[in-house]
Each structure stands twice: as structure tokens, then as C-alpha cells.
Amino acid sequence: MKIISNKNNLQILHEDNHLIVINKRVGDIVQGDKTGDKPLSDVVKEYIKDKYNKPGEVFLGVVHRLDRPTTGIVVFAKTSKALTRMNELFSNRETQKTYWAIVKNKPEKSEDKLVHFIKRNEKNNTSKAHIKEVPESKLASLDYKIFKELNNYFALEINLHTGRHHQIRAQLFAIGSPIKGDLKYGFDRSNPDGGIHLHARKLVFTHPVTKESIILIAPTPSDSIWDAL
Secondary structure, three states, rough: OOOOOOOOOOOEEEEOOOOOEEOOOOOOOOOOOOOOOOOHHHHHHHHHHHHHHOOOOOOEEEEOOOOOOOOOEEEOOOOOHHHHHHHHHHOOOOEEEEEEEEOOOOOOOOOOEOOOEEEOOOOOOOEEEEOOOOOEEEEEEEEEEEEEEOOOOOOEEEEEEEOOOOOHHHHHHHOOOOEOOOHHOOOOEEEEOOOOOOOOOEEEEOOOOOOOOEEEEEEOOOOHHOOOO
16 A cells, blocks of 8 residues: 655654755655646645744755655755755765665676666656767766665665666666666566655765764665565
8 A cells, every 4th residue: 555645644864944854655756747746845844834833835945856656865955045055965966875776687797887878758758878978868877786685686776976867767777677666667567556666765965054964864665575675
């Protein structure tokens, strides 16, 4: 059964006067889209309004996004100053992002750096990873390593160097190791909850206001495969 986040069951990983960080569930959508479903940003606003008895409109800035079927760390800014500075940290790649992915087909190498040129197709909301540069493509790179072998599956730890549309999904598909449940990128069947086994596990950054080092780790969703890790 798929649980969607609401103001009473939010999985909060960190909260201070400037930032609030949520462990996103499978069905949560970070920002509003054409589905019209309530986005996580609105849920977090409701939570803040209730918790602090705030009158009027609550400010909340979306710093970055995760794909709807993906789980893990999402950062929101509670002040415009924090939003501007967090946007700079992300665009200047001054954050360390680590993901976990479960794949069925073992990559040829147990660890490797993948470099592709990602071209986005707006029409069907997918991206393709090309070996060589093609028109309108963007450089994408990541490192991965297999950190655990499970029955029938392999767990990869991924460090992102760029933040392209569907980057991890497209790059793993390109090397023949699609993510479990990811029908859009080559996996043969969907997961029961409609999600994929890709989890934004860890984020390290310098706090935009206090300047302290923030290290966040998001627990994985509970299912037989994640639990085996």
C-alpha cells in the first residue's frame, strides 16, 4: 500500500529556522505538475503553518527536485535568503549527493565513472544518455560502486557530479543495468507501489546561514529488498 506524505506523517530529517529537509516517499511529488496532485511543498507549508501558528501565507522555497517514483532527501528553504544560497550551492555543485540504486543486471565493472551526454525529450519526459555529444545534450557524470550483492539484485552506491534530468536512471539504462521497477528506463516490470528502487541516501553541504557542516542520511523505505541492506 502506497503512503503519501501529509502534514502529520512527514519524515523530517532536519529542521531549523532556515531549512527543512524531508525524506520523500514514493508517491510524493515535490512541486505541482499537470496531475494536479498536492505537492510535497504544499504539505510542508501546512506543517509549518500548523506547528508555528503562522498567520497568512508561509514562505517555502523548493531548492531541488526528485522524480516522483524516487525516494529520499529533499531540501526546502524557509527563508528567501536560505533559498538563494542553497540554489547557489546546488548550481555550483558545492553539495555531495549520494544515491542508492537496486539493479538486476550486474554492471560490467564493480565500480566505474560514467560519462554521457544527456538529451532530454520534453514530449515523453525522458532523457537519453549518449556516448558522444549530440545537439542539445548536456554532459552528465557519476561514480558508482557495487556495495552489496543480494539475491537476484545488486545494490549500487552512486555519487552524482552533475544534476541532469533523470540522469541516474538514463545512465544506468545505458550500461544495461536499469533500476528495479523503472519501466521508463528498461526494467521489465513495475514495483507494486509504482516506485523505483532509487533512493537519495545522503547529502552533505555547508549550512547557508550558520555555515556549519550538515550531513543528512535518509532511511530507506521498508520493503524486503531495501531491508536486506
